[in-house]
Amino acid sequence: xxxxxxxxxxxxxxxxxxxxxxxxxxxxxxxxxxxxxxxxxxxxxxxxxxxxxxxxxxxxxxxxxxxxxxxxxxxxxxxxxxxxxxxxxxxxxxxxxxxxxxxxxxxxxxxxxxxxxxxxxxxxxxxxxxxxxxxxxxxxxxxxxxxxxxxxxxxxxxxxxxxxxxxxxxxxxxxxxxxxxxxxxxxxxxxxxxxxxxxxxxxxxxxxxxxxxxxxxxxxxxxxxxxxxxxxxxxxxxxxxxxxxxxxxxxxxxxxxxxxxxxxxxxxxxxxxxxxxxxxxxxxxxxxxxxxxxxxxxxxxxxxxxxxxxxxxxxxxxxxxxxxxxxxxxxxxxxxxxxxxxxxxxxxxxxxxxxxxxxxxxxxxxxxxxxxxxxxxxxxxxxxxxxxxxxxxxxxxxxxxxxxxxxxxxxxxxxxxxxxxxxxxxxxxxxxxxxxxxxxxxxxxxxxxxxxxxxxxxxxxxxxxxxxxxxxxxxxxxxxxxxxxxxxxxxxxxxxxxxxxxxxxxxxxxxxxxxxxxxxxxxxxxxxxxxxxxxxxxxxxxxxxxxxxxxxxxxxxxxxxxxxxxxxxxxxxxxxxxxxxxxxxxxxxxxxxxxxxxxxxxxxxxxxxxxxxxxxxxxxxxxxxxxxxxxxxxxxxxxxxxxxxxxxxxxxxxxxxxxxxxxxxxxxxxxxxxxxxxxxxxxxxxxxxxxxxxxxxxxxxxxxxxxxxxxxxxxxxxxxxxxxxxxxxxxxxxxxxxxxxxxxxxxxxxxxxxxxxxxxxxxxxxxxxxxxxxxxxxxxxxxxxxxxxxxxxxxxxxx
Amino acid sequence: xxxxxxxxxxxxxxxxxxxxxxxxxxxxxxxxxxxxxxxxxxxxxxxxxxxxxxxxxxxxxxxxxxxxxxxxxxxxxxxxxxxxxxxxxxxxxxxxxxxxxxxxxxxxxxxxxxxxxxxxxxxxxxxxxxxxxxxxxxxxxxxxxxxxxxxxxxx
Numbered sequence: 001x002x003x004x005x006x007x008x009x010x011x012x013x014x015x016x017x018x019x020x021x022x023x024x025x026x027x028x029x030x031x032x033x034x035x036x037x038x039x040x041x042x043x044x045x046x047x048x049x050x051x052x053x054x055x056x057x058x059x060x061x062x063x064x065x066x067x068x069x070x071x072x073x074x075x076x077x078x079x080x081x082x083x084x085x086x087x088x089x090x091x092x093x094x095x096x097x098x099x100x101x102x103x104x105x106x107x108x109x110x111x112x113x114x115x116x117x118x119x120x121x122x123x124x125x126x127x128x129x130x131x132x133x134x135x136x137x138x139x140x141x142x143x144x145x146x147x148x149x150x151x152x153x154x155x156x157x158x159x160x161x162x163x164x165x166x167x168x169x170x171x172x173x174x175x176x177x178x179x180x181x182x183x184x185x186x187x188x189x190x191x192x193x194x195x196x197x198x199x200x201x202x203x204x205x206x207x208x209x210x211x212x213x214x215x216x217x218x219x220x221x222x223x224x225x226x227x228x229x230x231x232x233x234x235x236x237x238x239x240x241x242x243x244x245x246x247x248x249x250x251x252x253x254x255x256x257x258x259x260x261x262x263x264x265x266x267x268x269x270x271x272x273x274x275x276x277x278x279x280x281x282x283x284x285x286x287x288x289x290x291x292x293x294x295x296x297x298x299x300x301x302x303x304x305x306x307x308x309x310x311x312x313x314x315x316x317x318x319x320x321x322x323x324x325x326x327x328x329x330x331x332x333x334x335x336x337x338x339x340x341x342x343x344x345x346x347x348x349x350x351x352x353x354x355x356x357x358x359x360x361x362x363x364x365x366x367x368x369x370x371x372x373x374x375x376x377x378x379x380x381x382x383x384x385x386x387x388x389x390x391x392x393x394x395x396x397x398x399x400x401x402x403x404x405x406x407x408x409x410x411x412x413x414x415x416x417x418x419x420x421x422x423x424x425x426x427x428x429x430x431x432x433x434x435x436x437x438x439x440x441x442x443x444x445x446x447x448x449x450x451x452x453x454x455x456x457x458x459x460x461x462x463x464x465x466x467x468x469x470x471x472x473x474x475x476x477x478x479x480x481x482x483x484x485x486x487x488x489x490x491x492x493x494x495x496x497x498x499x500x501x502x503x504x505x506x507x508x509x510x511x512x513x514x515x516x517x518x519x520x521x522x523x524x525x526x527x528x529x530x531x532x533x534x535x536x537x538x539x540x541x542x543x544x545x546x547x548x549x550x551x552x553x554x555x556x557x558x559x560x561x562x563x564x565x566x567x568x569x570x571x572x573x574x575x576x577x578x579x580x581x582x583x584x585x586x587x588x589x590x591x592x593x594x595x596x597x598x599x600x601x602x603x604x605x606x607x608x609x610x611x612x613x614x615x616x617x618x619x620x621x622x623x624x625x626x627x628x629x630x631x632x633x634x635x636x637x638x639x640x641x642x643x644x645x646x647x648x649x650x651x652x653x654x655x656x657x658x659x660x661x662x663x664x665x666x667x668x669x670x671x672x673x674x675x676x677x678x679x680x681x682x683x684x685x686x687x688x689x690x691x692x693x694x695x696x697x698x699x700x701x702x703x704x705x706x707x708x709x710x711x712x713x714x715x716x717x718x719x720x721x722x723x724x725x726x727x728x729x730x731x732x733x734x735x736x737x738x739x740x741x742x743x744x745x746x747x748x749x750x751x752x753x754x755x756x757x758x759x760x761x762x763x764x765x766x767x768x769x770x771x772x773x774x775x776x777x778x779x780x781x782x783x784x785x786x787x788x789x790x791x792x793x794x795x796x797x798x799x
Numbered sequence: 800x801x802x803x804x805x806x807x808x809x810x811x812x813x814x815x816x817x818x819x820x821x822x823x824x825x826x827x828x829x830x831x832x833x834x835x836x837x838x839x840x841x842x843x844x845x846x847x848x849x850x851x852x853x854x855x856x857x858x859x860x861x862x863x864x865x866x867x868x869x870x871x872x873x874x875x876x877x878x879x880x881x882x883x884x885x886x887x888x889x890x891x892x893x894x895x896x897x898x899x900x901x902x903x904x905x906x907x908x909x910x911x912x913x914x915x916x917x918x919x920x921x922x923x924x925x926x927x928x929x930x931x932x933x934x935x936x937x938x939x940x941x942x943x944x945x946x947x948x949x950x951x952x953x954x
Contacts, residue, residue, distance in 0.1 A: 089898025225880035227899035230834035412898030443839040693936035716843040725929030
């Protein structure tokens with residue numbers, strides 16, 4: 001492939017363009033000699049000290065320590081940026097586009113970005129974990145490449161113009177003399193179509209945020225006109241000459257294996273090209289997609305019985321008793337048991353349950369593969385093209401260097417939907433027929449076999465002193481895991497890999513847990529309010545000194561994987577609900593009570609800002625004299641330091657609870673966010689609004705269900721996503737720009753704190769505490785009955 | 800198999816299809832259109848929506864024989880990136896998309912509804928959109944874009 005598929009930043013989305021006329025990118029990067037522009041100031045050798053400023057790095061990938069891997073100045077005056085962080089709908093490509101334009105002093109529309117292509121872009125691992133903003137917008141990788149390029153261009157211009165570098169300035173794709181603007185040379189004239197041949201300079205200065213004119217502004221997404229007019233090319237729209245269409249036949253139950261496949265059952269169906277069986281992988285290839293779908297449904301396959309599933313109804317109890325376990329102690333001040341046992345101590349306890357939830361992409365996953373003549377090309381919506389290259393090579397029995405993976409945008413994924421599995425499906429089917437094959441999964445195959453966000457059961461305990469201060473916090477949770485992202489060599493971490501014979505990453509049992517020797521926030525398993533004291537150094541965001549956090553991983557019956565705010569969301573639901581319960585015990589205002597136990601000023605400020613913007617009604621919960629029936633209203637707060645230090649956010653939710661039906665209506669959400677310097681305020685607002693509503697949908701309705709053999713959440717009737725027309729709350733986003741701080745994660749902040757804010761508001765409104773997600777009307781009614789019974793018994797004892 | 804004539808975006812196409820083939824496959828596979836998309840195949844999410852005789856229908860559950868001869872409009876034909884249709888412009892103005900996969904669902908359902916009910920209240924619009932999904936939850940901006948379009952139609 002000489003023509004990379006351009007992603008996202010171009011007006012026509014996936015339109016194909018030769019990014020550098022007459023050159024193959026790979027060849028260009030290998031070139032030396034005549035075209036090289038040499039610099040005496042900066043050595044070309046890789047400095048070991050630079051290792052910390054680059055990420056990723058795979059044999060055969062563009063060397064991330066080399067400037068030419070990131071930035072190319074084209075002879076026509078345009079600039080091409082190469083990034084390994086992809087667009088999932090979160091707007092990060094627009095922000096990276098702004099970054100390149102800003103740092104290089106070129107107009108936004110003269111920049112193009114090549115996104116995630118194993119032939120062209122540096123290996124930046126996965127686009128995940130709220131890492132794109134911190135990775136590419138600080139002092140390494142893409143941002144540092146841009147700064148290095150700008151300084152290099154100024155130095156080149158100094159030679160060219162005979163003017164000292166400190167008397168030059170860059171603007172509009174050219175360098176000119178500050179005192180005599182007629183002395184000017186364009187980037188294209190300096191180095192158009194030539195290599196910089198420089199390593200990334202860790203000392204190159206980024207433009208201060210105070211000088212930004214593009215970054216930090218609400219630039220509109222350049223892909224929007226193509227998207228709204230159906231011109232945007234998703235992976236679903238890739239069409240190749242001679243392309244055939246595939247469909248898979250997944251096992252009917254979890255753990256079932258193939259006994260027999262009767263090819264003859266579909267042999268006479270129109271368009272059927274081939275039945276493909278590889279261990280427990282079964283698929284069909286046909287000339288047209290509907291023919292493939294029909295053949296897959298008609299194909300007679302005998303399967304063994306499944307392995308059976310734990311009972312849905314007592315799954316959380318089942319998790320507690322699972323062996324083997326992997327135990328991890330994150331903090332342990334070793335005095336927690338003593339604190340809990342202290343005579344006269346007030347101990348508050350609660351247990352929280354969070355279900356498996358799914359990514360449930362709007363479009364089921366799709367991929368196109370062309371495997372022939374010993375080479376493979378994959379058009380894939382994977383969030384990690386380099387990992388897809390190495391693992392698809394394993395699935396195909398090929399060498400990684402013979403596999404070319406082109407990231408092509410898919411339906412929003414929020415972690416790991418079926419994109420990786422379906423890329424293997426397409427590759428296997430294409431290899432079997434020696435022609436390009438497209439496959440888009442059925443809704444059921446997408447939903448029944450994806451890597452779900454983990455279920456979690458969490459026990460929380462805290463000790464209150466006589467003054468209403470929390471003096472100890474004890475957290476113990478059980479988290480089922482199986483598979484995950486495939487990484488470099490684990491295709492069995494997703495369904496297709498397992499079906500063709502690869503095992504998921506083995507479960508490394510460990511009991512008891514070793515004492516922690518370094519601070520690890522571990523997906524916000526550590527509550528915000530504890531000191532996080534490791535080796536005498538407090539690294540948490542709170543001040544509670546007596547602390548213990550113990551996490552048990554157990555084997556999951558289903559695949560699991562990162563779902564937007566993986567485990568951070570589940571853990572934060574329990575911590576922030578529990579903090580509210582303790583505040584209620586202490587008869588303290590939930591905002592003031594949080595602030596009293598926090599030591600991190602950025603997190604405290606988010607709590608204060610959200611409360612202020614919401615005109616917070618400062619008093620203990622529940623609301624005095626709240627109605628005992630009919631509709632009751634209340635407000636709740638929650639907050640998070642995402643991963644301890646990767647973004648800060650707080651939220652106030654105002655809800656109405658219909659106590660007759662159990663229906664919860666969220667009326668208003670006020671969210672404050674701090675993700676360091678804001679790269680695009682409109683994009684950040686959009687991420688915050690979307691995260692808030694997605695969090696609401698997950699808190700109020702989303703739960704993966706199963707029977708004794710199989711997942712039963714297989715469509716939108718059996719898995720409940722809030723539709724466009726539900727009662728949408730008023731959402732108010734409070735942005736907090738921190739131009740002098742490091743860029744942090746942004747896209748997973750709001751969603752992390754929604755469930756607790758709503759649960760706390762329900763408690764405020766009704767006095768009923770709901771400790772299990774989702775907050776279905778039945779569960780709300782059960783919690784209301786419980787509180788009514790408590791009131792009745794309290795009344796009976798005091799009467 | 801039989802010859803079915805579909806009138807799509809102002810042009811007639813005679814296709815040799817099993818009459819029970821869902822319209823979506825004829826549009827995306829035989830005619831190469833990118834607007835209508837496969838989301839669920841069950842008529843639940845709206846991804847495949849097209850407008851037939853002014854009515855938004857789910858092409859993934861509509862057999863081609865049921866709409867043979869009908870005027871069918873897909874998102875592809877409303878406007879272009881340079882000359883977007885007013886409803887498309889409203890979505891651009893509101894920056895009302897994240898991954899954008901659901902845009903076909905949202906725009907086509909909204910257009911069919913607003914064109915018939917330009918003075919619909921916010922509540923009526925929400926009700927009309929209650930069988931359309933967006934998993935990025937761009938709801939706030941999408942509803943704002945629909946209202947913006949409605950204001951233009953009502954004028």
